[in-house]
Amino acid sequence: MKYSGMTVIAAVSLFGFSMYSEAVAKATVEVDYDHGKAISPLLMGVFYEDLSYAADGGLYAELIENRSFDYSAAEGRGWNALSFWNLETRGGGDGQMISDSADPIHPNNPLYLVLGIRNPGEGVGVINHGYGGIPLKAGEAYDFSVFARQLSSPASPLTVLLETKDGSEVLAQAEFPAITSSWKKYTAELSPNKTVDDARLVLLAHGKGRIGIDMVSLFPRNTFNNRPNGLRAGLAQAIADIKPRFMRFPGGCLVHGDGIDNMYNWKNSIGPVEQRKGQRNIWRYHQSLGLGYFEYFQFCEDIGAEPLPVVPAGVSCQNSGASVSGAWGQGQQCVAMADMPAFIQDILDLIEWANGPADSEWGAKRAAAGHPEPFGLNYLGVGNEDAITPGFEERFEMIYKVLKEKHPEITIVGTVGPAPDDDDYRKGWDVARRLKVDMVDEHCYRSPQWFWDNLNRWDAYDRDASKVYLGEWAAHDQGKKSTLRAAIAEAAYWTAMERNGDVVSMASYAPLLARNGNTHWTPDLIFFSNTEVFPTISYQVQKLLGNNGGDIYLSTACSDVEGRFSASTVRDRSSGDTIIKLVNGESDFRSVQVKLNGQIGILPPALKTVLSGANPDAVNSGRGAAAGDIVPVSEKIRVASSFDVRLEPNSLTIIRISGK
Numbered sequence: 298m299k300y301s302g303m304t305v306i307a308a309v310s311l312f313g314f315s316m317y318s319e320a321v322a323k324a325t326v327e328v329d330y331d332h333g334k335a336i337s338p339l340l341m342g343v344f345y346e347d348l349s350y351a352a353d354g355g356l357y358a359e360l361i362e363n364r365s366f367d368y369s370a371a372e373g374r375g376w377n378a379l380s381f382w383n384l385e386t387r388g389g390g391d392g393q394m395i396s397d398s399a400d401p402i403h404p405n406n407p408l409y410l411v412l413g414i415r416n417p418g419e420g421v422g423v424i425n426h427g428y429g430g431i432p433l434k435a436g437e438a439y440d441f442s443v444f445a446r447q448l449s450s451p452a453s454p455l456t457v458l459l460e461t462k463d464g465s466e467v468l469a470q471a472e473f474p475a476i477t478s479s480w481k482k483y484t485a486e487l488s489p490n491k492t493v494d495d496a497r498l499v500l501l502a503h504g505k506g507r508i509g510i511d512m513v514s515l516f517p518r519n520t521f522n523n524r525p526n527g528l529r530a531g532l533a534q535a536i537a538d539i540k541p542r543f544m545r546f547p548g549g550c551l552v553h554g555d556g557i558d559n560m561y562n563w564k565n566s567i568g569p570v571e572q573r574k575g576q577r578n579i580w581r582y583h584q585s586l587g588l589g590y591f592e593y594f595q596f597c598e599d600i601g602a603e604p605l606p607v608v609p610a611g612v613s614c615q616n617s618g619a620s621v622s623g624a625w626g627q628g629q630q631c632v633a634m635a636d637m638p639a640f641i642q643d644i645l646d647l648i649e650w651a652n653g654p655a656d657s658e659w660g661a662k663r664a665a666a667g668h669p670e671p672f673g674l675n676y677l678g679v680g681n682e683d684a685i686t687p688g689f690e691e692r693f694e695m696i697y698k699v700l701k702e703k704h705p706e707i708t709i710v711g712t713v714g715p716a717p718d719d720d721d722y723r724k725g726w727d728v729a730r731r732l733k734v735d736m737v738d739e740h741c742y743r744s745p746q747w748f749w750d751n752l753n754r755w756d757a758y759d760r761d762a763s764k765v766y767l768g769e770w771a772a773h774d775q776g777k778k779s780t781l782r783a784a785i786a787e788a789a790y791w792t793a794m795e796r797n798g799d800v801v802s803m804a805s806y807a808p809l810l811a812r813n814g815n816t817h818w819t820p821d822l823i824f825f826s827n828t829e830v831f832p833t834i835s836y837q838v839q840k841l842l843g844n845n846g847g848d849i850y851l852s853t854a855c856s857d858v859e860g861r862f863s864a865s866t867v868r869d870r871s872s873g874d875t876i877i878k879l880v881n882g883e884s885d886f887r888s889v890q891v892k893l894n895g896q897i898g899i900l901p902p903a904l905k906t907v908l909s910g911a912n913p914d915a916v917n918s919g920r921g922a923a924a925g926d927i928v929p930v931s932e933k934i935r936v937a938s939s940f941d942v943r944l945e946p947n948s949l950t951i952i953r954i955s956g957k
């Protein structure tokens with residue numbers, strides 16, 4: 298029986314003719330072991346941008362919000378230097394809090410808190426609830442630190458307390474007997490006696506007079522890889538679990554910024570945290586830069602990913618000032634030509650900082666931060682989906698030529714605009730061809746059907762032209778969080794990337810992280826709260842793909858295909874495993890005949906992993922299978938040189954044949 302181009306199997310039950318019938322689509326897949334080509338071993342990566350509170354309040358493990366009293370109204374929410382801090386007076390205490398800028402810890406960190414204490418009572422100070430409550434675990438160590446300075450005599454003692462949200466219980470505390478008259482860092486280890494998700498930090502002074510306070514910090518000792526000033530362990534682990542071969546940072550639009558003065562300046566993000574120059578985030582909040590270039594490079598090293606920093610191409614985001622002028626798309630500002638030599642020197646300094654010897658000027662700064670060995674920077678992005686204007690082209694060419702001349706060993710990634718098929722894309726490719734740019738960054742946010750319709754996109758790309766980095770991509774399903782339909786379309790597109798892995802060298806889903814309640818962009822790969830991590834279905838797909846990559850593509854021919862279906866096969870030379878990916882985009886089962894040409898008889902055992910669901914609109918809660926989430930399920934199977942496999946509706950099936 299045929300129905301809508303699919304075979305309908307009438308099932309017979311114990312009670313006679315069944316209530317249901319099951320449509321089955323078909324496909325034949327022929328893998329040719331004798332026709333392989335080398336593909337990029339770096340295909341799977343991650344795109345990290347401080348968007349949706351991905352850094353402060355996110356991956357950066359700092360628990361105190363506005364720790365350096367630098368929030369400002371310019372950051373868009375009626376904030377000021379004292380936002381997220383409340384005055385606290387105890388036992389007859391009387392005083393006030395103001396911000397001041399006279400004689401700060403460092404010029405890059407201009408504002409600090411001044412406590413003016415008229416009557417100390419049982420304490421006058423401030424309270425901070427972190428990012429909507431401070432999560433604490435009983436018995437674990439937390440590193441508290443504060444910079445303080447007595448502005449009037451006599452010296453005052455200071456107390457820090459971790460308390461429950463309502464202050465009814467003290468969970469941990471430490472005392473600093475006397476504050477000196479010049480800025481000094483005071484530290485204490487705090488170990489809470491109870492696990493709570495919503496604690497508060499209280500800082501109390503106990504003497505009359507005025508005290509300057511800055512950089513109030515609380516860090517879990519348990520960061521990813523136990524790094525000081527490190528990353529939130531569970532969130533960083535979720536990223537590491539994808540097995541990304543590279544990480545792009547720090548964005549996204551954050552790189553080229555909301556106007557020239559808002560461009561991301563890597564030099565502001567290194568060195569002691571109290572000397573870093575925080576600034577307004579293009580996504581309209583504050584970025585402390587506590588998570589800066591050192592931390593990014595260190596994380597890359599910790600997870601075995603190539604660092605891929607992106608620097609601006611001498612132009613700002615074309616949407617700069619959009620909220621003010623409404624000039625969407627026409628706000629690109631260019632660095633003055635007279636300033637370009639210094640701008641380019643900053644990029645050269647970055648390379649020296651990352652790769653230079655510990656006794657070079659910038660290498661010494663890396664060494665001083667605790668990494669005398671070079672990090673090994675091999676890839677550098679210049680520009681982020683810029684409008685390809687004459688101003689852009691002129692500056693990009695200047696930067697590119699200097700970098701190629703001085704650092705031919707580094708692969709430079711150029712940019713071809715924000716979309717996969719518009720004028721900027723075409724002009725960007727013209728620039729890339731003219732300058733013979735090593736690689737270009739394509740961006741693609743499109744509907745799931747678009748991805749199915751464009752599986753042949755790269756088949757016709759010139760193999761001798763610039764390589765492609767699909768730097769930002771995601772299937773957008775009617776403004777929703779990642780649906781099964783979107784994730785399956787992404788899996789299908791991945792098979793096209795593997796098939797074209799001699800052209801497409803890298804790819805990264807975007808954006809990566811979003812904090813619940815502070816989400817500026819949808820969909821995202823991983824959502825999180827203060828205490829939990831909520832992976833999406835797209836995350837499950839990216840993780841499966843990242844854990845099943847290869848470096849040889851085996852010719853995979855699909856025939857007899859009905860409806861949405863795609864397949865690819867790779868070999869991983871290090872394990873010898875062959876990995877077949879089969880993607881069924883229909884809400885019907887599909888019977889597939891797989892022929893492994895060039896392989897005879899019974900093959901070694903294989904692992905079949907399936908991610909599927911009946912409802913293409915399904916969205917994961919992120920709480921796992923027990924909560925009804927769609928997650929992969931694996932079983933061992935036996936395969937032969939020709940075998941049949943039945944694919945679930947809306948599914949990604951990965952068959953990994955052991956090379957042993």
Ligand code: AHR
Binds near residue numbers: 682769808818
């Ligand atoms: O990934 C979110 C944003 O999308 C990036 O910042 C920008 O490059 C793109 O428009």
